[in-house]
Amino acid sequence: MFSLVLKYEFAAWRRSYVRFLMVIGMVLLVGCIAVALRLPIVSDLAMILPVLAILALPVSQFVLVVVSYYRSLYGPRGYLAHTLPIPAGTLYAGKLVAAMTELVISAVLMLAAIVLTSVALDVAARNMPFSGLRQVLRIIASIPAIGRWIAGLGLMFLISFVANIVSIFFAISTGSEARWQGLGIGGPVLVYVLLYVATQLLTIVLMLALPLGLQIDMTPVVLAEARGVIAMPQLQIVTGNMLTAFWDALREPNPLVSTVGLGSFLSAPLTGVVCAWLTVRSIRWRTSLR
Amino acid sequence: MSMDDIIVRTAKLTKNYRGRPALNELDLELRNGRIIGLVGPNGSGKTTLLKILAGVLADYSGTAEVLGLRPGLETKAQVSYMPDCSYLEDRMTPNDALDLFADFYTDFDRRRAYEMLLAFRLEPTQRLRDMSKGMREKVQITLVMNRAARLYLLDEPISGVDPASRQLILDSILRSYSSESCLVISTHLIHDIEPALDEVVFLDRGRVRLAGNAEDLRAESGGSIDQLFRSLFQSEAAGLRELGATAERPGFISRR
Numbered sequence: 001m002f003s004l005v006l007k008y009e010f011a012a013w014r015r016s017y018v019r020f021l022m023v024i025g026m027v028l029l030v031g032c033i034a035v036a037l038r039l040p041i042v043s044d045l046a047m048i049l050p051v052l053a054i055l056a057l058p059v060s061q062f063v064l065v066v067v068s069y070y071r072s073l074y075g076p077r078g079y080l081a082h083t084l085p086i087p088a089g090t091l092y093a094g095k096l097v098a099a100m101t102e103l104v105i106s107a108v109l110m111l112a113a114i115v116l117t118s119v120a121l122d123v124a125a126r127n128m129p130f131s132g133l134r135q136v137l138r139i140i141a142s143i144p145a146i147g148r149w150i151a152g153l154g155l156m157f158l159i160s161f162v163a164n165i166v167s168i169f170f171a172i173s174t175g176s177e178a179r180w181q182g183l184g185i186g187g188p189v190l191v192y193v194l195l196y197v198a199t200q201l202l203t204i205v206l207m208l209a210l211p212l213g214l215q216i217d218m219t220p221v222v223l224a225e226a227r228g229v230i231a232m233p234q235l236q237i238v239t240g241n242m243l244t245a246f247w248d249a250l251r252e253p254n255p256l257v258s259t260v261g262l263g264s265f266l267s268a269p270l271t272g273v274v275c276a277w278l279t280v281r282s283i284r285w286r287t288s289l290r
Numbered sequence: 291m292s293m294d295d296i297i298v299r300t301a302k303l304t305k306n307y308r309g310r311p312a313l314n315e316l317d318l319e320l321r322n323g324r325i326i327g328l329v330g331p332n333g334s335g336k337t338t339l340l341k342i343l344a345g346v347l348a349d350y351s352g353t354a355e356v357l358g359l360r361p362g363l364e365t366k367a368q369v370s371y372m373p374d375c376s377y378l379e380d381r382m383t384p385n386d387a388l389d390l391f392a393d394f395y396t397d398f399d400r401r402r403a404y405e406m407l408l409a410f411r412l413e414p415t416q417r418l419r420d421m422s423k424g425m426r427e428k429v430q431i432t433l434v435m436n437r438a439a440r441l442y443l444l445d446e447p448i449s450g451v452d453p454a455s456r457q458l459i460l461d462s463i464l465r466s467y468s469s470e471s472c473l474v475i476s477t478h479l480i481h482d483i484e485p486a487l488d489e490v491v492f493l494d495r496g497r498v499r500l501a502g503n504a505e506d507l508r509a510e511s512g513g514s515i516d517q518l519f520r521s522l523f524q525s526e527a528a529g530l531r532e533l534g535a536t537a538e539r540p541g542f543i544s545r546r
Binding site for chain 2: 179
């Protein structure tokens with residue numbers, strides 16, 4: 001059943017998005033060619049086209065994911081989705097995995113668009129293609145312990161990315177239940193705002209409650225800047241009462257060294273798990289189509 | 291008549307929309323092997339009842355059972371529901387829709403559905419967005435009626451269809467219907483479906499006002515079901531007249 005849900009999710013995505021992608025591709029191509037040709041005035045003005053295309057890819061995909069979730073479950077198409085003999089968890093998991101995959105695809109396409117634009121700029125500057133990109137990669141590679149930074153930041157980004165989509169799906173499903181229906185689209189919006197406030201409060205509580213912190217020392221960054229190179233902050237896991245650390249930071253702020261309670265990093269996965277469970281419950285027992 | 295024959299049972303089923311009851315302690319039992327007409331004026335609760343039985347409307351009180359179970363995953367495999375709106379994606383073709391039903395419903399007969407599409411003179415590869423409302427309804431009827439379900443719930447299945455096509459659709463519905471199941475049709479077009487009905491349930495303000503065998507009802511009232519409907523709900527029109535409403539032109543009502 002899960003693979004069937006995925007199959008039809010991707011089929012719907014293909015039907016609604018591929019034509020739009022082709023338009024974006026055309027805009028990108030025309031913009032890059034115009035930039036590479038170095039035509040007076042036109043090339044400068046045409047630079048806006050690749051920029052627009054690069055921005056449009058993730059933004060449009062994100063909007064499509066949100067709108068498609070709402071319309072396929074709570075618009076007229078919901079009458080089909082909710083009468084298919086699919087367990088609520090399977091339906092939800094299929095929609096979630098499809099949405100993630102589509103967003104990753106749009107991110108990869110965005111990277112490809114950035115590479116293409118960089119090549120066009122190289123050609124316009126009479127440099128070897130990819131020379132600009134190589135330079136950027138060289139700078140990044142020169143940063144000490146960059147692998148660990150990329151892995152750490154990547155993991156954090158992945159968790160918050162998944163948690164965000166899960167939160168939005170939760171807001172749409174819960175906000176479409178009978179008790180919020182009188183508000184129309186305001187139901188999901190209101191639920192999302194309430195969830196955001198609750199998540200922020202939870203983050204603060206977890207940050208202060210867990211006696212584990214991440215000390216961020218910006219001294220290497222400042223020193224490296226003075227030498228004209230790039231460095232990353234020095235990180236150290238510290239233990240102790242985070243409430244005291246928080247209070248100290250408020251009393252005597254130190255611009256170079258700060259401590260973040262590691263408990264705050266638990267907020268996103270915790271919220272994500274709870275929201276996913278509540279969403280499946282909502283789909284299963286509380287669906288009320290208008 | 292055994293309890294096994296009961297396919298739908300509701301007890302004190304109540305559903306409110308912002309405090310206004312759409313279903314008001316509705317008690318109803320529908321049995322196997324019947325074609326049942328669910329009729330009543332606007333707002334009588336027909337669509338709400340079908341939605342609850344189809345499992346797309348929660349947040350009700352009282353009991354609703356399909357095959358002895360609360361509407362949910364298990365009943366969805368046994369219920370074939372057609373809502374009063376188009377639930378297929380605009381960019382789909384009838385062929386895509388047949389594939390979808392064949393994939394998700396093990397009881398769907400794709401070959402027979404394809405034949406029905408052709409009988410309706412529909413183009414299997416035409417996109418739904420290029421079809422009229424009536425044509426889309428025919429596609430949905432094709433999908434819903436070619437399942438071997440235990441309960442069919444059709445909400446206004448012929449409302450958007452021209453009079454000439456109505457008979458064709460009704461014939462197709464009756465051909466697809468098996469006596470092992472129960473078919474509930476909600477409609478205002480009573481005259482058109484009357485010959486096919488075994489039983490009729492008249493709903494009024496969320497309650498059963500009258501229910502029974504179609505033949506018996508006709509014999510008791512001395513007229514057709516359509517005439518019985520008009521006489522039952524004529525009090526509404528009388529109420530309007532008492533309020534000083536007058537029909538100046540057909541279809542236009544204004545206060546004096």
